[in-house]
Amino acid sequence: MADADFEVQLLLTGNEIMSGDTVDSNSALIAQRLGAIAVGVRRKVTVGDDVALLKAELAAMATTADLVIVNGGLGPTIDDLTAEVLAAVAGVPLAEHPRAVAHLEQWCAARNLTLNAANRKQALLPEGAAIIDNPIGSAVGFELDVGNCRVVCTPGVPGELRAMLDSIVDDLAARLESPVERNILRLQTFGLGESTAQQIISDGVDNWPAEVELGFRAGAPQMEIKLTVNTAAALPAQQACRDQLERLFGDHIIGEGDTQMAEAVLELLIARGATLTTAESCTGGLIASMLTKVPGSSAGFHAGFVTYANDIKSAVLGVREDTLAEHGAVSEPVVLQMAGGALEKSGADYAIAVSGVAGPDGGSDDKPVGTVWLAWGRRGALHTRRLHWPVERTLFQTMVAAAGLDMIRRELLGIDAESRYFQQRSVKR
């Protein structure tokens, strides 16, 4: 059988998925991991915890698919039906699997629990099934062939599924005639929309090579651009495409893989032995929080100030009361004084200061919801900009926080180019 004909289907089970109480992210994880060895998923079916439905779906899948991955239904409760269903479809009885019992005994012992009947049910597997180890949870995975179809049963708990996928993907790769080492280069960008990026590429690249698949994943605050190739021979073409993107909007590329804005900024700061401080009004601590989510952030970030009220801007950061009275909290002189105060109080090398109208209330004709003043830079060399970013409150906070970090990133990298989102969203003072 040619690999291109190798058919994978997913069968997902769980009442909580059918009711919409839980959003299924497991199938996306499985598809991504299979995608890395160039195996696509043809079809996925989701049903509740219902024996008859599950049997019908699995039996139908097994007649056409080469591999079915079942997710969910491995737990200790009466609603966990996967072993029973697979046994019925394969026409074999359920039997207690010694290795699964041993795993359960070990699992319980490590937690000072007694192995009870409910847990013991998880060792009752279709006769002849092979075990897939679960390094985290009590329920082992298992697999069994039904005719020509391999059925692999995996746990619904995302961490447990994740822990099992390596061995499942390795096994699958070994079954393929010519496993492809698909290579996906992911670029993280900030300040570009999907359609804008597509347009710039269409206008700026004459002959995009057919062997490099271009993909976008919009997110907030970042957008990911994917360059996918399916052969090692296409790697130079992938690199050439990357170079083109660098040429077209390299200043918007934060990093590769899943690099987050705050990570990129911290890495640049730490490499220079520099530190950053934050003076936040409308973002309310989000910039500091983004930074401190990164392990090791203490090397580049020592102090942040959330000065949400005017009197706090004065008391904590030394913003002058007459400046606040004359210009209002959302103004250029106020963000400049906030940044200056934060630099002085913290002794940091760089500062970001933000004051804006996050909404939904608090806007005026002069300063509508979505208005924000940013200040950033070093002591004595601060820059400012007024932007208008009229989106929902938490998205506004997210985008503005990332924009502040991006300005520090650009400064640290010595990027002169005006960002596209500045061109788009700047407001004359």
Added chain:
Amino acid sequence: MADADFEVQLLLTGNEIMSGDTVDSNSALIAQRLGAIAVGVRRKVTVGDDVALLKAELAAMATTADLVIVNGGLGPTIDDLTAEVLAAVAGVPLAEHPRAVAHLEQWCAARNLTLNAANRKQALLPEGAAIIDNPIGSAVGFELDVGNCRVVCTPGVPGELRAMLDSIVDDLAARLESPVERNILRLQTFGLGESTAQQIISDGVDNWPAEVELGFRAGAPQMEIKLTVNTAAALPAQQACRDQLERLFGDHIIGEGDTQMAEAVLELLIARGATLTTAESCTGGLIASMLTKVPGSSAGFHAGFVTYANDIKSAVLGVREDTLAEHGAVSEPVVLQMAGGALEKSGADYAIAVSGVAGPDGGSDDKPVGTVWLAWGRRGALHTRRLHWPVERTLFQTMVAAAGLDMIRRELLGIDAESRYFQQRSVKR
């Protein structure tokens, strides 16, 4: 036909869902909205943008289901196949729909765009289809009967789908013999695990009424408990169950609906005309950020301090250097001085101070990763506690931030009871 036999299936299309690049949350949204009128989804199938696959799935569904909701594939590109597929399965031609054209013209005019051929494709619908208005996007929804099955086609953009669901659900309710007004009471809790809550209820309630369905949705930092009834007659039983939960662990219930911890705390603060300040080390601004995500938070939160480094704890909050030297940053006297300093600098009525070891590095035998000291309360009446919460860094930050807020909530409500997570995670000094 009895309503119980009314069968709904979902057909989801999109290469980005099949590849795992996008996690499908639309089907959960649809299921939740149907659940509100007690209509369950029997089965959902997801395939890529492939005409043959889509036709086969839709044709099979239409033979057994009463309603099929198709999601995705309505856009302007060549990959958007839904109209073509439905026309083929229904055996009708595609035709330009005048109301869809009018909608497109209006949509383009409002955006100062010219209606191009790609966009115009979105008006090409199966002959005889009825339009479902799209108040947001360019692609209208549409519906058509295939035999006895109504097929409703909806856009993949979540906001557009959401905007269409009201009218779809209303239409469906009108078709049912005896539409049920399902009532779901959602309680938000903090500091209880799913299995703990289940155990407390099993032990503490003798006769749980069969007509009240109990459900849990674990999350971080909160867990939701759902009490679902399907008839108005069962509303008193639902209320009685709620009372039982209040009795058993009412101090862990933050609020109803989707109330977030920070909202609950702000509401209590604002009702009392009081304000809160934060002095954060290991949570790094997250508590402030949780608070300021809430619209109107400025009434109860004026100032936050992120004092990540020792010298900043001294310079900004007045923590004594000899205290830091003697006890270390993660210690009771330091969080007390942090809280005291924040109260003094901000003039706030209440403070939360946090210092801990978020990891992955920085732990010691004495203070392993996951160790945290909390201080909270009013000037001159501060409380402290040492906890051990050994989970991954960002989850640690989330849980500790929520625990700090929870202590203020408990203080504002005059709750004396020791929380279960304190009982579980407290560490002798």
